[in-house]
Amino acid sequence: MLVRAMELGLYLQRMGYRGPLRPTLEALRRLHLQHLEALPFENLDVLGGRPMVLEEEALFDKLVRGGRGGLGFELNGLFAALLRTLGFQVTYLAARVSVAGEWPTAPGLDHLVLEVALEEKWLVDVGFGEAFDEPLPLVPGRWPTGGRMFLLEPRGEEWGLAREEPDGTCPWLYTFSREPRRWEDFVARGQDYPPPGSPLRRELLCTRKTPRGRVTLRGERLLLSEGGHRVERVLGAAEEREQLLLSHFGLPLGSLGSS
Known part of the structure; x- marks a missing residue:
């Protein structure tokens, strides 16, 4: 390929x-x-x-x-x-x-x-x-x-x-x-990945390296790490997750779909 x-x-x-x-x-x-x-x-x-x-x-x-x-x-x-x-x-x-x-x-x-x-x-x-x-x-x-x-x-x-x-x-x-x-x-x-029972089928996971750390959206939590420091925030409505997918990961609005 x-x-x-x-x-x-x-x-x-x-x-x-x-x-x-x-x-x-x-x-x-x-x-x-x-x-x-x-x-x-x-x-x-x-x-x-x-x-x-x-x-x-x-x-x-x-x-x-x-x-x-x-x-x-x-x-x-x-x-x-x-x-x-x-x-x-x-x-x-x-x-x-x-x-x-x-x-x-x-x-x-x-x-x-x-x-x-x-x-x-x-x-x-x-x-x-x-x-x-x-x-x-x-x-x-x-x-x-x-x-x-x-x-x-x-x-x-x-x-x-x-x-x-x-x-x-x-x-x-x-x-x-x-x-x-x-x-x-x-x-x-x-064709059958991920298999049934995989954590990838249970909750949202989106993670990206940043120039000074990492940003991760896991389920209803946003995790930001930088220079050894870690901040976690619990999210509210699905609309907030949608906006974070755009602002932190560059994913187009609507990517969340039916998930």
């Missing part, structure tokens, strides 16, 4: 990106960071009963022309197309999201992450919500980014990603396999 030349400028404009475009580590880092700040992780379509469509044109219409965000399959899928168009070598990897911070007991395919090959291999993910700000080297160890410390650890055929928390804990976020996957694998999985 590639972004057509005529659409490349629209995608970069959607991201507000004016940096280098050659397939270098500097460009990858800047594209990754800018994507996180411009396109939110959000589940509005899930709550509105609208199916996930992972065709290239549909993704571009939603995320770029439509000014929306999306889930991991959508965000990382379209970002992979952008990177490939720019000349990066990108591999799709299947991931399994952790439950309660534990290492998943079996491999799975409920998240998409990317492996980008430069002089070294890099883990790329712009579709997990509160994950890492910049690509992580695919090397075991602890890696700082965005004021947080992340841990990459291989166990057998799987790799795990964990994040150190202020209370000293280090819960696992997800595990992934280094075995290359096809885009068609995720298209097939997206």
